[in-house]
Amino acid sequence: MTQRTIITAILFTVASIxxxxxxxxxxxxxxxxxxxxxxxxxxxxxxxxRASGKPTPKIESTGSGGGMKLFCSGVGTNYxxxxxxxxxxxxxxxxxxxxxxxxxxxxxxxxxxGIVIANSIKVAPMKLTRKDIFLALAAQVPGEKEGELVDxxxxxxxxxxxxxxxxxxxxxxxxxxSGTRDAFAELAMEGGCKKxxxxxxxxxxxxxxYKAICHTVREDGRYIEAGENDNLIVQKLEANPAALGVFGxxxxxxxxxxxxxxxxxxVEPTFESIADKSYPVSRPLFFYVKKAHVGVVPxxxxxxxxxxSEKAWGEEGYLAEKGMIPLPDxxxxxxxxxxxxxxxxxxxxxxx
Amino acid sequence: MSKSVDNLxxxxxxxxxxxxAEKRFRFYGVTAVLIGLAAxxxxxxxxxxxxxxxxxxxxxxxxxxxxxxxxxxxxLTDPQQLAxxxxxxxxxVSLRNQFPDVSGRKDKRSLYGLxxxxxxxxxxxxxxxxPLLLGDSETLWVLADDDIDTYYKSWLDGEPYDAxxxxxxxxxxxxxxxxxxxxxxxxxxxxxxxxxxxxxxAGIRGAVMGSLLTLILTLLLSFPIGVSAAIYLExxxxxxxxxxxxxxxxxxxxxxxxxxxxxxGLAIFINFFHVPRSVPIVGGLVLTLMTLPxxxxxxxxxxxxxxxxxxxxxxxxxxxxxxxxxxxxxPLALPGMLTGAIIGMAQALGESAPLLxxxxxxxxxxxxxxxxxxxxxxxVQIFLWADSPERAFIEKxxxxxxxxxxxxxxxxxxxxxxxxxxxxxx
Numbered sequence: 038m039t040q041r042t043i044i045t046a047i048l049f050t051v052a053s054i055x056x057x058x059x060x061x062x063x064x065x066x067x068x069x070x071x072x073x074x075x076x077x078x079x080x081x082x083x084x085x086x087r088a089s090g091k092p093t094p095k096i097e098s099t100g101s102g103g104g105m106k107l108f109c110s111g112v113g114t115n116y117x118x119x120x121x122x123x124x125x126x127x128x129x130x131x132x133x134x135x136x137x138x139x140x141x142x143x144x145x146x147x148x149x150x151g152i153v154i155a156n157s158i159k160v161a162p163m164k165l166t167r168k169d170i171f172l173a174l175a176a177q178v179p180g181e182k183e184g185e186l187v188d189x190x191x192x193x194x195x196x197x198x199x200x201x202x203x204x205x206x207x208x209x210x211x212x213x214x215s216g217t218r219d220a221f222a223e224l225a226m227e228g229g230c231k232k233x234x235x236x237x238x239x240x241x242x243x244x245x246x247y248k249a250i251c252h253t254v255r256e257d258g259r260y261i262e263a264g265e266n267d268n269l270i271v272q273k274l275e276a277n278p279a280a281l282g283v284f285g286x287x288x289x290x291x292x293x294x295x296x297x298x299x300x301x302x303x304v305e306p307t308f309e310s311i312a313d314k315s316y317p318v319s320r321p322l323f324f325y326v327k328k329a330h331v332g333v334v335p336x337x338x339x340x341x342x343x344x345x346s347e348k349a350w351g352e353e354g355y356l357a358e359k360g361m362i363p364l365p366d367x368x369x370x371x372x373x374x375x376x377x378x379x380x381x382x383x384x385x386x387x388x389x
Numbered sequence: 390m391s392k393s394v395d396n397l398x399x400x401x402x403x404x405x406x407x408x409x410a411e412k413r414f415r416f417y418g419v420t421a422v423l424i425g426l427a428a429x430x431x432x433x434x435x436x437x438x439x440x441x442x443x444x445x446x447x448x449x450x451x452x453x454x455x456x457x458x459x460x461x462x463x464x465l466t467d468p469q470q471l472a473x474x475x476x477x478x479x480x481x482v483s484l485r486n487q488f489p490d491v492s493g494r495k496d497k498r499s500l501y502g503l504x505x506x507x508x509x510x511x512x513x514x515x516x517x518x519x520p521l522l523l524g525d526s527e528t529l530w531v532l533a534d535d536d537i538d539t540y541y542k543s544w545l546d547g548e549p550y551d552a553x554x555x556x557x558x559x560x561x562x563x564x565x566x567x568x569x570x571x572x573x574x575x576x577x578x579x580x581x582x583x584x585x586x587x588x589x590x591a592g593i594r595g596a597v598m599g600s601l602l603t604l605i606l607t608l609l610l611s612f613p614i615g616v617s618a619a620i621y622l623e624x625x626x627x628x629x630x631x632x633x634x635x636x637x638x639x640x641x642x643x644x645x646x647x648x649x650x651x652x653x654g655l656a657i658f659i660n661f662f663h664v665p666r667s668v669p670i671v672g673g674l675v676l677t678l679m680t681l682p683x684x685x686x687x688x689x690x691x692x693x694x695x696x697x698x699x700x701x702x703x704x705x706x707x708x709x710x711x712x713x714x715x716x717x718x719x720p721l722a723l724p725g726m727l728t729g730a731i732i733g734m735a736q737a738l739g740e741s742a743p744l745l746x747x748x749x750x751x752x753x754x755x756x757x758x759x760x761x762x763x764x765x766x767x768x769v770q771i772f773l774w775a776d777s778p779e780r781a782f783i784e785k786x787x788x789x790x791x792x793x794x795x796x797x798x799x800x801x802x803x804x805x806x807x808x809x810x811x812x813x814x815x
Contacts, residue, residue: 063665065755065763067666067667072776075752076586076777076778078752079586079752080586080587082752082754083585083586083587083754086754086755087507087510088472088510089472090468090471090472092755093753093754093755095667095751095752095753095763096751096752097666097667097748097750097751097752098750098751098752115663115665266775266776267776267778268775268776268777268778268783285778287778288778290778291553291778291779291780292552292780293552293553294550294552353498355506359586359778360778
């Protein structure tokens, strides 16, 4: 008797689980994507949920690439509605989306994020150029002759540039899986790499070789992969004043009593310098919406309106308070109108 | 004669050497235990010293007027009005009355920054509970912003951290402090609310509920399956190459990194069976896969420890094999199995890696009410908070670790207690 009850109970549990899971319409929005956009997206979701009284959107931090893959897998409630990205959608991803039936995609640029190279406030701030960064961190650097590459011989900053202090090169930064690392390689390292004439000329002839030179970070222990946790990097910088760290601007903003941003081409990373683009290492932040889901999953339109409102992404909005750098006024207005009217991408954008 | 004296002499000499060896060995043992204890103490003191602050949080005393025109509502039952109401205006106006000489846009903004931006919604909830308050005013303690909280606590500790505040805000806090209008209160939000991006409003209730739901499902599935598998393998299965092969595989599975189970869950449950992401159902299924080997192995050990004489006696009295197992072996082995199940559950409670793959590492504000609501679990909440830029999340992280650790300690203590209580020696 008792055994029978137990067995029935188990069968019932299993059956009810399969039943509930197979026929389930979603009533909350699903967002995936970049860990850089995550802190901003979550704030908007929470505000939207509390103000509207509707279910709060669920936000997963999967990284930009992982988010695109999930997003482009198909249309229907089994797939996410929105993906965040700390770079623009790639042409290959757009194609993947199209081939899986995700035809109409709304692209929304929300603002900018700066990448800072910081050190402990116990020592003087560094004054770097992008070329210094490239020479200090690339796996291979130009040798004596033109066109020659040698394994990076530099061990102190002074060897890289005589005006820099005589301390050992030690940089803590994100691992290759991180969008921050991609952006750092593209904006800081490639930015410096281009300054060397023969490498810049190589770009036209052999793009992949050019990229390999400019984006490959040295692996001899001078660049230390510190995981995705930027708080950890801040802690380590505090303990080791000789080291530099690479992370997002919002962490610098929150820890101004512990770390300071290095000047790059004599521009300090501040809210203003990133907004007016005079600080060279900054990147745009995006999210992408499936138009087919608007109206099917309740609340998407409301969430978009909250995101595209002045009180959220405006110059004095709450996202700015969280460390996001807003778009310029004119661009923001156009973007807000596009978002509200659900204008999809045409497929003619210059995607990389 | 002389030879035996020699031997005695040798033994006497070696005795002191052997004693020394034993003493050394004991010393090594004690040192090992002490090193372990020191590490645990270090961990605990670090976590407690960082996290104890999170159990108290700063509140501001404000005179709140539930002004209909200010909020922009006249009917508390109209959801449209409630959604559009300007709730945050109430604490804002109150702050302006408190500091009447503040003018200018920038200064006003930093003045409004003193209270949590969720304070208006808290007042809305209070008003909905007591509709008669509409139009009235009262003096209330209102949640302060996390930057204010961090500053106030650090200032009380003698190391003020004011990098996130303006000089005026610091002056206002001191003025409030002198008037007794700012104080630290028990942080009930931590236990009654779900996750939030505003540290002062963030709580672990959602994560605790998610852990609970996931574990209930894990226990419901893995215990019966694990015990049945163990009974079959121990008592009924023939001993041949096949069962050896199965045994090797079970032991192997117990050592497989947990992330692999996450990948498996992603492939089978989500991609094939279309179970939604991020729900306790899929979490419970994945953790079931993960804890099954542990439960099977401990259950088999418990069955093995039942002396054969009991089996033989039962069979000798004419019981069938089925009766022998169900009536005699299983009850005697159950305490061991339960201990194994509790240890398996404790493991599952502390797991976060496999949940990464199935979408349970997510920002979820609403508290899950059932197995099919999106949920997250305690270790994941710790991970998410540890990764947040806001300074106030550091102490929240440690507080959540303290809660998780106390659950684990309770579970492991009960496992030890159960074993002591029910264990039988033959």
